[in-house]
Amino acid sequence: MIKKGIGRQIVLHYFFVVFLALLLVEVIFMIVIRAYYYDTIYKHVESRIQSVSEFAPKFKEPGQSLQSYLLNTFSLGDTELQLLDEKGNVIDNSTNFAAETSVQTSDVTQALAGDTGSWIGKQPGTGQQVMAVSKKLDNIVGDQVYIVRYTTSLEKVNDKLFTITLFSVGIMVAVLVIVFVVSTGLANSIVRPINNIRDVSAQMAQGRFDARIKGDYRFELGELASTLNYMAQEIARTNQIKDDFISSISHELRTPLTSIKGWSETLNSGGYDPEETRIGMQIISKETDRLIGLVEEILDFSKLEQDAMKLVMGTVDLRELLQEIMLNVWAKAEMKQIKLQLDSEETAYLVHGDGNRLKQVFLNIADNAIKFSHENSIIFLSLQRIGDNIEVSVQDTGIGISEENLARVRERFFQVDHQNGGTGLGLAISQQFVERHQGQMLIKSELGAGTTITVSLPALQDEQPLEPPQLTEGYGTES
Numbered sequence: 001m002i003k004k005g006i007g008r009q010i011v012l013h014y015f016f017v018v019f020l021a022l023l024l025v026e027v028i029f030m031i032v033i034r035a036y037y038y039d040t041i042y043k044h045v046e047s048r049i050q051s052v053s054e055f056a057p058k059f060k061e062p063g064q065s066l067q068s069y070l071l072n073t074f075s076l077g078d079t080e081l082q083l084l085d086e087k088g089n090v091i092d093n094s095t096n097f098a099a100e101t102s103v104q105t106s107d108v109t110q111a112l113a114g115d116t117g118s119w120i121g122k123q124p125g126t127g128q129q130v131m132a133v134s135k136k137l138d139n140i141v142g143d144q145v146y147i148v149r150y151t152t153s154l155e156k157v158n159d160k161l162f163t164i165t166l167f168s169v170g171i172m173v174a175v176l177v178i179v180f181v182v183s184t185g186l187a188n189s190i191v192r193p194i195n196n197i198r199d200v201s202a203q204m205a206q207g208r209f210d211a212r213i214k215g216d217y218r219f220e221l222g223e224l225a226s227t228l229n230y231m232a233q234e235i236a237r238t239n240q241i242k243d244d245f246i247s248s249i250s251h252e253l254r255t256p257l258t259s260i261k262g263w264s265e266t267l268n269s270g271g272y273d274p275e276e277t278r279i280g281m282q283i284i285s286k287e288t289d290r291l292i293g294l295v296e297e298i299l300d301f302s303k304l305e306q307d308a309m310k311l312v313m314g315t316v317d318l319r320e321l322l323q324e325i326m327l328n329v330w331a332k333a334e335m336k337q338i339k340l341q342l343d344s345e346e347t348a349y350l351v352h353g354d355g356n357r358l359k360q361v362f363l364n365i366a367d368n369a370i371k372f373s374h375e376n377s378i379i380f381l382s383l384q385r386i387g388d389n390i391e392v393s394v395q396d397t398g399i400g401i402s403e404e405n406l407a408r409v410r411e412r413f414f415q416v417d418h419q420n421g422g423t424g425l426g427l428a429i430s431q432q433f434v435e436r437h438q439g440q441m442l443i444k445s446e447l448g449a450g451t452t453i454t455v456s457l458p459a460l461q462d463e464q465p466l467e468p469p470q471l472t473e474g475y476g477t478e479s
Contacts, residue, residue: 006194007187014183015176022172030165037157038120038131045133045150046116048076052148056137066140067092076150084134084147086112091146103149107134111147120154129154193217197225204228209236245413245424252294256287300360301412301425304432311354311436315460318349318392321359322381329366337376340366344383349390350460353437358457361430365394365453368426372451373398389439390459395452401445409443 052074059066067083071094075081081094088102101124110117111134119132134149193215203211209232213225263280303309319342326340333340351358369379373396380395401409405416410431413424434441438458445451 005191007184007191010187010190011180011183014186015180018179019176022175026168026172029168030161033164034161037161038154041131041152041154041157042118042133045076045079045131045152048074049116049133049135049148049150053135053137056140056146067146070148074148076152079150079152082149082151084108084149086145086147088147105132107132108147108149110134111136111149123151123153129158190221193221193225197221197228201228204232204235209233209239241411241413241424244415248415248424249294249298253291256290259287260284297425297429300429304429309436311357313352313354316351316353316355316358318351318358318390318457319344319347319383321355322362322383322392325359325362325366326381328363329370332367333370333379336370336373338370338373339378340381341378342381342383349383349385351390351437351457352460353457354433357433358437361433361455362392362394364426364430365455369394369396369398369451369453372396385459386456388459388461389456391454391456393452393454395450397450400447400449400451401443402447406443406445410441 052070055074056066056070059069070083071081071092075094079094082103083091083093084103085091088104088108090103105119105121107117107119114136117132117134119134121130122128123130130151130153132149132151134147137146137148140146196215197213200211200213211232212229215225216222217225260283263284267277267280300309322342322344326342330340366379366381373379377397380393382391382393382395384391384393401416405414408414409416410427412428414428415424431441434455434457440456442454442456443451444454
């Protein structure tokens with residue numbers, strides 16, 4: 001017994017479809033065979049009755065009646081020949097048994113109308129199924145009306161048809177058995193991998209993302225197995241990234257909080273000179289700014305993920321923007337003896353965008369360049385027009401990024417080196433800001449040779465109205 005499920009449904013559907021097809025073929029076959037046998041009998045009898053019809057008007061045998069001559073000459077084996085009058089009464093027949101009742105079947109009526117009548121039904125008295133074929137004889141000498149009627153039993157034909165039916169039903173049953181066996185095997189070949197995929201999926205649903213669907217499945221099942229394996233792999237990777245992010249952000253939050261708490265308790269205890277108090281307050285202020293930067297970065301990412309970020313669009317001069325950024329990061333660069341060099345023409349490079357968000361993008365890029373550059377090196381910032389776009393490039397000669405990490409550096413929460421701190425959101429946020437300005441961000445890097453990040457933005461066209469610059473406030477640069 002097949003258990004409930006897809007396997008049983010497949011077997012039943014195959015079995016039902018094939019059964020209906022075979023039943024239809026069986027019925028049509030039996031109808032055709034029956035029609036063939038009955039039509040053959042009819043044509044044989046009709047041919048003989050046609051001979052009688054042609055012969056009767058020419059009958060000239062002195063000393064012998066027409067009816068006795070017909071009965072003796074035109075009788076057929078296993079067939080009764082009857083001569084009837086116009087009322088259906090039997091005048092004579094080939095069996096020599098007197099008929100007690102008149103014949104009122106439809107073949108007689110058709111014969112009286114001038115046609116060759118036929119009738120299939122049960123013979124009164126015997127109950128046998130018979131075929132009767134009748135025809136009225138025309139142009140007979142005298143006033144007597146003769147109807148020639150041949151009656152033959154169909155029992156033998158029906159027995160043969162029954163035997164053929166049993167044989168064909170046997171073939172149908174054999175075919176159904178083969179279909180059942182084949183469809184069961186086919187159903188198992190489909191259900192077995194589905195059950196395997198279901199079991200592994202249940203493990204994944206319970207959090208076991210290391211489980212994998214094994215087996216060389218083809219077509220849709222193979223695609224489904226590959227998709228589920230990829231989904232589990234991506235979930236596991238995302239979970240690992242989130243775990244790393246939580247660990248990293250916890251560390252990033254704890255470090256400034258520890259400094260703030262330590263200096264707060266120290267200052268609160270009193271007894272320090274004004275210089276030490278000023279240094280403590282500077283550290284508290286710096287670490288507070290650092291915390292604000294981290295929180296703002298996380299909030300920006302949350303808004304971008306929820307598509308709730310609103311840009312305040314205006315006219316932005318990218319040259320002024322880069323000069324302002326150089327001033328913002330100058331102190332940090334100076335600590336590593338790094339020089340910032342801007343290469344551009346003495347002209348405005350105007351774009352239509354949100355000045356604060358574009359500043360956030362280039363601050364993040366410049367800050368990363370300083371963070372990963374060697375001491376006493378140079379960071380090149382360049383501006384140039386390429387067609388209808390303005391390209392901003394930030395090139396450093398720092399540690400560079402490996403090819404493996406370069407493919408993932410724009411992913412959320414990804415960090416090349418966790419020791420450098422940050423949320424791993426800086427480039428992911430910058431990428432989305434650039435895309436929301438219909439721009440592109442290209443990163444080229446070689447491990448040990450440095451990194452170049454190029455941002456391409458649509459230049460402000462001459463016909464576009466100029467709007468006041470939107471540079472109003474700064475943002476944190478940790479990534």
